[in-house]
Amino acid sequence: MSDTKTVRTRMAPSPTGEYHIGHIRTLLYNFAFAKQNNGQFVIRIEDTDQKRLVPGAMERILEVIKDYGLSWDEGPDIGGPYAPYVQTERLEIYQKYIQELIDKGAAYYCFCTSERLEQMRETQKAAHQLPKYDRHCLNLSQEEIQKNLDNKVPYVIRLKMPQNETIVFEDLVRGQIKFNTNDVDDQVLVKSNGIPTYHLAAGVDDHLMQISHVLRGDEWISSVPKQFVMYRYLGWEMPKFAHLPVFLDPDGKGKMSKRHGTVSARSFLDDGYLPDALLNFLMLLGWNPGDEREIFSLDDFIKEFKIERLHTKQPIFDRKKLDYFNGLYIRQKTDQELFPYFQKFLPQASESTINILIPLLKERITKFSDLITITKYLFEDVDYDINLLLQKGVDKDLATSFVQKSIELIQSQENFSDTTKLQEKFLNLIAENSWHTGKFFMVFRIALAGVPITPPILETIQIIGKEKAIARLQLALSKLSSV
Numbered sequence: 001m002s003d004t005k006t007v008r009t010r011m012a013p014s015p016t017g018e019y020h021i022g023h024i025r026t027l028l029y030n031f032a033f034a035k036q037n038n039g040q041f042v043i044r045i046e047d048t049d050q051k052r053l054v055p056g057a058m059e060r061i062l063e064v065i066k067d068y069g070l071s072w073d074e075g076p077d078i079g080g081p082y083a084p085y086v087q088t089e090r091l092e093i094y095q096k097y098i099q100e101l102i103d104k105g106a107a108y109y110c111f112c113t114s115e116r117l118e119q120m121r122e123t124q125k126a127a128h129q130l131p132k133y134d135r136h137c138l139n140l141s142q143e144e145i146q147k148n149l150d151n152k153v154p155y156v157i158r159l160k161m162p163q164n165e166t167i168v169f170e171d172l173v174r175g176q177i178k179f180n181t182n183d184v185d186d187q188v189l190v191k192s193n194g195i196p197t198y199h200l201a202a203g204v205d206d207h208l209m210q211i212s213h214v215l216r217g218d219e220w221i222s223s224v225p226k227q228f229v230m231y232r233y234l235g236w237e238m239p240k241f242a243h244l245p246v247f248l249d250p251d252g253k254g255k256m257s258k259r260h261g262t263v264s265a266r267s268f269l270d271d272g273y274l275p276d277a278l279l280n281f282l283m284l285l286g287w288n289p290g291d292e293r294e295i296f297s298l299d300d301f302i303k304e305f306k307i308e309r310l311h312t313k314q315p316i317f318d319r320k321k322l323d324y325f326n327g328l329y330i331r332q333k334t335d336q337e338l339f340p341y342f343q344k345f346l347p348q349a350s351e352s353t354i355n356i357l358i359p360l361l362k363e364r365i366t367k368f369s370d371l372i373t374i375t376k377y378l379f380e381d382v383d384y385d386i387n388l389l390l391q392k393g394v395d396k397d398l399a400t401s402f403v404q405k406s407i408e409l410i411q412s413q414e415n416f417s418d419t420t421k422l423q424e425k426f427l428n429l430i431a432e433n434s435w436h437t438g439k440f441f442m443v444f445r446i447a448l449a450g451v452p453i454t455p456p457i458l459e460t461i462q463i464i465g466k467e468k469a470i471a472r473l474q475l476a477l478s479k480l481s482s483v
């Protein structure tokens with residue numbers, strides 16, 4: 001490939017379910033590489049596996065990509081010079097290349113029944129052989145083939161792998177990879193329903209769509225020799241490939257799994273992670289800038305990204321690190337920018353409540369869904385174990401007077417918006433009675449919130465209102481009187 005060729009990258013989602021967070025990482029790298037080189041980034045939908053198709057999945061995948069702040073130059077929704085971008089709308093296109101492969105003796109009809117293939121596999125397994133098609137149909141005569149076709153015997157079309165050949169392939173991440181063709185199956189290119197498999201469709205499309213670089217998960221490495229051979233038969237030049245190691249779970253034992261939390265791209269957004277923070281975190285899961293820097297905007301990343309700096313080591317999906325990034329990005333936002341996020345996660349809160357909560361809570365959360373638990377006491381009735389009121393040298397009488405006097409103080413107030421003034425009043429009350437400040441507020445907090453840890457407690461009165469605050473304190477009194 002000449003270096004002057006336009007850089008065109010692609011992501012080729014299969015609409016078989018939710019998009020994985022790992023897909024967003026791979027997509028981000030493809031996107032950044034294309035943008036950096038003034039090239040194009042393409043989305044192509046690989047829906048040839050009709051059995052695994054999930055209705056609506058394509059739309060959801062496109063939507064989540066946009067919600068991460070990423071976009072594409074050509075794709076199923078916006079079209080482009082190589083449209084259509086959905087493989088089942090391209091079936092006629094593949095037909096031509098299938099015929100060409102058959103005519104060249106590079107692909108062949110296979111009429112084997114599933115029973116026969118099953119039996120073959122059993123035999124191979126028993127003999128500890130590699131599961132591979134035994135080429136039963138490779139040398140059928142033209143007459144036999146025609147007879148079967150005339151009799152409408154179901155068939156698949158297989159790629160004929162050359163034998164005893166070492167295929168050497170240069171991966172941009174892993175360097176040289178070698179395959180012995182004897183270890184590679186005669187891949188099915190067209191299924192019995194006439195629809196091509198991934199291998200044929202992706203290979204043809206990468207070529208026709210002029211894809212120059214393919215960055216993808218390394219679970220696809222095994223398809224390279226098949227694509228390599230197919231391209232050679234067709235006289236095409238392969239795109240350059242970079243296979244990226246997939247994420248590991250935090251314990252480093254095995255592929256990232258649901259055991260440690262959510263894995264779909266959408267669910268991270270639903271949990272209240274910011275797209276910018278997620279992208280920044282993902283940038284570093286497989287790439288580094290070569291120095292200590294960690295904070296990158298998408299624009300910075302587009303400038304800095306280098307294929308040579310992609311890692312070969314499997315990155316660990318460290319959720320604590322993601323929380324750290326997200327907390328950082330949350331705190332960088334102005335209160336005004338945070339408003340819609342607070343509103344989304346606290347739909348029951350009024351505008352004025354949200355305005356009170358933002359400065360109180362932005363330092364205390366790592367993701368917006370934390371708001372739901374932290375503020376639960378503001379929106380729901382509280383209840384708690386009486387022992388929470390009677391800890392650390394606070395007996396029933398002392399706790400009762402804490403609460404009783406607090407009720408009196410609150411009763412006498414009309415305005416709770418000036419919390420500095422309110423605090424002064426409470427501190428005076430504490431001083432007058434020679435109480436211990438920490439003990440007083442512990443009881444007061446439990447009585448108002450039902451939990452021992454909350455954001456600054458005096459703002460609670462302003463949010464829940466005088467009446468509710470007094471009712472909660474009265475509940476504490478009645479709990480105390482029953483001891």
Ligand code: GLU
Binds near residue numbers: 202216217220
């Ligand atoms: N359709 C494949 C997938 O779902 C894409 C594989 C590739 O990038 O070549 O991941």
